[in-house]
Structure formats: structure tokens, C-alpha cells
Amino acid sequence: MFLSRWLPGLANLLRYRAEWFRPDLQAGLSVAAIQIPIAIAYAQIVGLPPQVGLYACILPMMVYALVGSSRQLMVGPDAATCAMVAGAVAPLAMGDPARVAQLSVIVTVLVGLMLIAAGLARAGFIASFFSRPILIGYLNGIGLSLLAGQLGKVLGFKIEGNGFVLSLINLLERLNEIHWLTLFIGLAGLALLIWLPRRYPKLPAALVTVAIATLVAGLFGLDRFGVAVLGHVPSGMPTLAWPQTNLEEMKSLLRDALGIATVSFCSAMLTARSFAARHGYAINANHEFLALGVSNLAAGASQGFAISGADSRTAVNDMVGGKSQLVGIIAALVIALCLLLFTVPMAWIPQAALGAVLLMAGWGLIDVKSLSKIYTLSRFEFWLCILTTVGVLGVGVLPGIIIAVTLAILRLLYTIYQPTDAVLGWAPGIEGQVDIRRHKDARTVPGLVVYRFDDAILFFNADYFKMRLLDAVQKEVEARAVLFDAEAVSSIDVSGIAALREVRETLMAQGIVMGIARARGSFLRMLVRSGLAREMGSELLYGSVRAGIRAYRLWRNKVRREAAVAQ
Template structure:
């Protein structure tokens, strides 16, 4: 159905008259935040201010049609802009026209990849990027943005773009600091903090930039050393292909893949959080297509990559926006400003824009999240810090790739040497449970009950076998039965089945018999051809740990009574 591809049509069919006021007010409120931040983010990436505005019109309209989120606002974002600058400025070599083509080409390529991914149901990839990696990535981006804007705040044109070298260069050139620029930047920063504290729902960036721009304009020649945005061309963008050619696309393709990861993951996190707050669900594949279409539109109209924007989405939600009609209003209002109100935008001071970016970047820093990780899991805390350091030291994309690689390696290590448990009788707890739960817990006499908490596959099969034999050999007294609780063995391959086959013989050589509790149906695929069922014995395969223990204890008791009966007959 058409409404499955264009959710806005469905929302409009169910639209209520009383929502219109909320959506229009929310759209205008978003515009008040969107225009100054779009210019600031364009400045962050090294683009002319109008490019940021172009990325805030058509892409926003396109997402409004195709997105499944009712609150998410699409547009320029600090993380994506910092990533674009880090990846493409070295390739552009100072050629602004070529840089604009590269950024448009990368947005178009990333958009195509996301549309293809959404159509092939690849939206699930968002679940592969752990929270520690995202915290570390955003912290690294935030610190790199702050470092990159300090020069503009101080009125110093810093040549180095990398985190460490830029700070070292800035430290060596502090004598060139412009007092007026520093004053404007710091005053804007203080004003932003005060507005957020006392008027949290007000468009802080708009108010702060208006005050800064008006101050510089009124003081005139006295503030002549403060750099301004300059002329902002009026008029809507034209449509064109970037014209990079096949080799040009090849050169940015890997960067576009990295951009897909950042854009989609960031957008989905924002969309999911606000959808949960408002009590509805998000379709990951739909979101992937929608963000992809928005990026394609941005690339075709001379913009750059866009994603879900936390601040503008929060403004939408706080203003009572009900549907994506908010995005339509915001896009049209931004287009009106681009057509008729560009002259005042040229008077915005660069140090004030730097202050807005530093303020926004500070909001990206998740200090509380890092502290929480430190308490909960040392490895994930280290992984998050390593991601931050990687982003700052070796670049945005290599840093993220390194962190994801380490996270996947950690998963493999956990599967290779997974948690396992010996089960027994725990006082006060029904059933057979982990004997480490209580000092008073005890194993079932003559029996070792073992649970392996991972898939049993080719890379952990030897560890599984060695672990079982080690537990049996170290047990005092030695068990007569080894009960394998298979409930947590979620997958099995032929190597894992062979390990069980070997274990049957190894345990028999030690005078121990194997029983299996809670086997999975998929075990038949490998168990039947290898004859595992016959070797274990159908009488030693049980559907629960309880039935296994009770049956084996009863069997041993019966055998014991038979032995005593024979002795008494003699």
C-alpha cells in the first residue's frame, strides 16, 4: 500500500483539527532553532552558510513523507558535519567547489546505500552498534568540535584540523588572540547557558545569535576585527548531480559506508527514544529508507549529509508536535527565510557561531554514561574510552571501525570462553540452580549437572570438551553421572556434535555416564546421522533437569536395592 511507503498520508487521513495549531507552532519553533544551527554546522564543516540552509529544506520535506517517526527532525548534525570535514577536506585539497561536489556526492551515495539497505531489510544493523561505542564516538566528536572551534572563538585562523595538532598550534599562537572575538564568543556562550537554565524551552541559539549579531552591528567600527558570516545568497537551490564520475565515487565509497553507519545509527537512536516517550513503534527499515531518501535529496540540491537532530526533535516534542506536518512547516519556513531574509544572516559573527557549536558539542558529551560504564563493566568502559581516543587520534571513521572490531572480538571471546554453571540444590530455592548462589548449596550426590551458556560451535567445541573433563577430573568425590543441561546451547554445528561424541567416550573411560537434559530439536540434524542418541541412550535423554535427576536417582536406588537383595539371598 502507498501509505506503507508514505506514512504521512496515513497520519493525514487520521488528522484532527486541534492538532494543526500544535504542529504549526512546533514547526515555527523548530525553524527558530534550525536556521542558526544549520549555518553553524555548515561553518563547522567548512561550507558556505547557504549550504546548511539548503540541507534543511528539501531533505526535511522528503523525510516528512517517508519517515515512520512522528517527532524526528532531519537536518545538519554536529557528528555528521565533523565526520564530513575529517573525511573530505584532505581529499579536496583546499578547492571549495570540489569539496562541495565531494560532500554532495557522499550524501547521494550514502543515501542510495540506505535506500537499498531499507528495501532489503537491513535496518537491523542498528542493533550491532553497542551503547559504549556510541557514547565513545559522540564524546570523541564533541571534543574534536570543541577543539576545532576554539580558534574561531579566539579570532585565530588555525591551519591544523586534527585534534592534537590544532590544540598545539593554538597554544603556540595565543599571542594572536583577538579580544573582541573572545568577548563576543564568551558572551554568547554565557547567554546560551543562562537561556538553557532559566528558559529551557526558548530557542537559545536564535536568541543568542540575534543578540550577538545586533551588538556587533550597532557597535560597528569598534568591533571591526570580529569576523562575520558575510553575504548569504538568497534563492532556492537548483538540482544537479555532483559530477564526480566513476573514479570520484570510488574514492568516497568507503567514507559513504561509514557515513551510513553514523547517520542511520544516530537517527534511529533519536527516533526510538522519542517514539518510546510517545507510545508508538519505529520501523527500522522504513527509517533507513526515509533517511536515505533525505540524503539523496540533500546531495541533489547541493547540500550535505543529514540525520536525526536531537535538539530540533526535542524542540518539536516540547512544543507539542503531533505529526510530520511539523517538518513540512519547518521546511517551508526555512525556504521563506532563504528567499527573503538572508541579508540579516550575513551579520552573524563567526565567534558567536563557534560558541553555539561549542555549546552543542558540550551537550553531546555523556560524562554520566562513561561513569555508569565504569561501574558496570570495565571492558565496555575501556571500549568507550578507546573509541573516543581513536576518533581523536586516528580519525573519525578509523576510530569507529577500530571500536566495532574490538566489540565484535569481545563477543567472540565471550562465545569462545562463555559463562558456564554447575547446578545443584540451593536451600530455599525450588528446582536445581547455580550452586554459586549460596554457600550452603550442594551438588546432587553422585551427579554433576552442567550448563554451557553459549552456542556450541567450531571455535569453542574444544574448550567445551576440555572444560567438562577438567570439572569431572577435579571433582571430589567423582560423579557417576554427568548431566548436560542443553537449554542454553542455542546453536550446534558438526564440530560441536563431534565434541559431544568424543565426550561420551572420554567420560566412559573415567567411569562416568553422560545424560542430556532439555535437548533442542535442531540437535537431531547432527545427532541422528552421528548416532549420538544411540550412544547416549534414549533412556538417558530427558525433557527437564528435574526429570533427569529424579529418574537417575531412582534408577541408582533401584540398582542399589537389587545389589543388597542379592547379597541378602546369599
């Protein structure tokens, strides 16, 4: 029980199945082959030496494999968080590389502590706002971003624009700069990545492709012909040390760390939930806060920088067929081994081959089939999905997601503001009550309006509820009683109670009696607390619509008898 709650990765590894090892080994090697050059490149964004990017991979990947709940998610350097770390430490470091390294460690530790605090505070509910259309739109956006970002490596030049649109424009403007030998290597890599899984599905296509390209580049010295290769990587492991700082620096870093923690969690959680949905299991958002926080502490302890969910490496893991968290441990061990022993051959990895692998990973993230299904089911959610993709491409991951989530919440509020309602009746051949507007042959009880409101009655829709109920009564010329079916009213606030009391008083002034059926939960408790239940009396509160109709008929017959006697 303890392991399942706090160390789900370890608990899963203790139940490890032998048949998982081969695909996990292949996935681990493939992830390592991609993680190494990406980590080196992202270290340069922060302004750190290439080996620091590898430091940010090894211990965090092993820690997440034990603590994390996602079987697919790979953690590591992320472009968005690296850019934010650079923005946080560069003004304070003032060009001093050693100070950049020290401040990066401090901000990484702060990010880890904030994520852990959020997990303990059970702030994982934030992830509940990421609906499936938003998840699909996010992955589509990441996939397209990967495609645009890696095309330059395959074509043989560095794309200089920031963002999807500017990168694409820069790419189109520089098509005359294509390096044809680099393009040939990239296309050959793509061909291998497509052909190998079909012909030899058990082979790790990504690893084989990179290995072949590296061997060819080394044997023929392709760098002499203008083919970009990874270049020299210093060997060795980090020396653990705690950097010094002061109060002013901490104030600045705390503010930046909060933003980095937010981006880190959103990116990791979206990726983890997306791949978990693909494989049919759930992610505990509160625990993911803790797992990502501990992983960032591990990155800081190993002299690395802030990490997040690595979408491209997660996509490679999924593409190769990784089954468990062992993939992360294998990838971390391979990276450590390469850092110690194999930095010389790593220098010959062609950038075009890595670009080809990432192009395939990006293509695998794009889900057109689900877009078609969403379009059929809900046009609003389809456009929400498209907007998320456009937002991720246009303004960045976090702003794009925030825009989509805000629109989804506004749509929800609009739905609650004007929820569906119905005047109920009975149609031949249909069991239970029906909406008389949809069933023209439905019959009603003469003199009785049975009204249903299909959502909570709160401050922003209380007047709408009042208007709709009174309109329904006015349409029944001979109305003598109203039975409010409150089964769908999950809750009611002070404004809702006031509106309900006003409706009852308005009806009483017209000589119309009002009863309530199927009141329950917080709605019933508010009726009691407000005194409205006492004012109405138990004879006007019914456990079912049928009981309310029966009571109305008895009351109507009694009134008729009294009227007959009076005559």
C-alpha cells in the same frame, strides 16, 4: 499501516498534537539559525559556492521529516562526508568549479542509491553493534570535538589544526592572538544561552542570542573592528539539471560513494539512536537506510552534495525542545525564505555568536553521569566508552567506532570461548539448582554429576566444553553417571557435536552413563540430524533435570538390586 512502515514521519505528523507547535517552531527557527552558517562553511570544504550548502539543506530536510523515523534527527551537511566528497571529486574536477559541482551531484546520487539498496537488503543489523556505552562514548567525542572546533570562533581566530588534539594544540599556541571584542561577544552569547532558558524557558534562546548579536553587529558595524561576520550570501534557488559523466569517472566515484555512504549512515544512525534512547523510543535501522538514501537523492536533485545526520543541529533541536519531525520542515522553509529574501541581514551574523550556540550544544552532548553508572556496572564497558570517545577524537568518527565495535566483538567471542559453567546441586532454603562452587553447603546426588554449560557449543569453544565437563567428572570419585543440563545451549555446530560425541565415548569407556536434559531448539535438531539422539536413545534424553535425576535413581536402585541378587 502503509504510512507507519514507509513514511513514519508523515504518520507522526498526521497525529500531531497542538501543544507541540510552539516548541517545534522555536526548535525549527533555532536549527535554521545554526544550519545556515554551517552549511555555508561546509560547502567551502567541498569547494562549492556558499549557496550550494543551503541547497543541500532545504529539500533533504523536508524529505527526511516525512520519511525518517527519528523525531530529533536533523539532516544536512556533515564535516566528515563533506571532506570525503571533496576527496572524491577534486582529482577528477582538476580545479574546474563547475565540474566540482557536477561531480558532487553525481556522487551524492550514488550515495543515495547505495543507502537505499542497503535498506532494501535489510543491512540495518549493522546498527545493532553500537551498544549503549559506544553510543555514549560517540556523543561525548562529538561534544568535545564541537567544543574544540568552536572555541576559535569565540576567541577570534581560525584554528588550523586537523583533529581534536592538533586543534587543541594550535589553540593553546595562539592564545596571544585573542581578539577581545570577539571574545566578549562570544561570552555574552554564552551568558544569554545559559540565563535565558532559566529565566524565560519558553523563549528560543539560540535564536534570540543570534538575533541580538546580528542586530548589534549591523548597527555598530563591528566588522570594522575585526569581528568576523558571515559575509555575503547570493540569493535564489537552484536550477535543476543532470550532469554528464563517463565510465571512468563513474568507476572512481562508485568506490568513493561506498565509503561516503558508510560514514553517512554510521554518523546518522549513531546520532538518531542516541537521541531516541534519551526520549524513550526505537529507531528502525533498515528504514533509516532508506530515509537517508532518499534524502541524499533529494540533495542531489537540488544540486547539493552528500548529507548525513547533523549532530550539532540535532543537539540544538533537542536542547530547545523540539517534539516532532515538523522541526525539520520549519527549518527548511526558514532556510528557503532566507535564501530568497534575507541574504543581506544574514551577512551580519557574528561568527562568535554561532560559536557560542554550538559550544552549548556540544556541552549538552557530554554525559558524565552515565559514565559513572557504566563504571559501577562494568569496567570493560566503561573503558570501551572511553575508548570510543578517544577514538572519535583521535582518529575520526568512523575509525574510532570501528575500533570500539571490534573490541566489543572480541570481548563477546572471548566470553563465548570461556562461558560460565557449573556443577549443580541443591542448597537449603534455595529453590532450584545452585552452583556447588558458590554454595559450600549444597548437596548432590551421590554418583551423579549434573553439569551445566552456559552458552552455545561452537568450533572455538568445543574443546573447552569437553575439557570442563571431563574435569568436573574426574572430581567426583564415585561418578557413575553424568546429566548434562543443556537449557542454556542455544545452538551447536558440527565441531560441537563432535566434541559432545567424544565426551560421551570417553565417559562410556570409563563405565559412566551420560544423559542430556532440557535439549531444545537448534541444539535438539542438531542432536537428531547428527544421529547422536538415536545413539543415546530416548531413555537418556530428558525434558527436565528432575526427570533425569529420577531416572538415575531408578537405574541405580535397579543396579543395586541386581547386584544383591547376584551375591
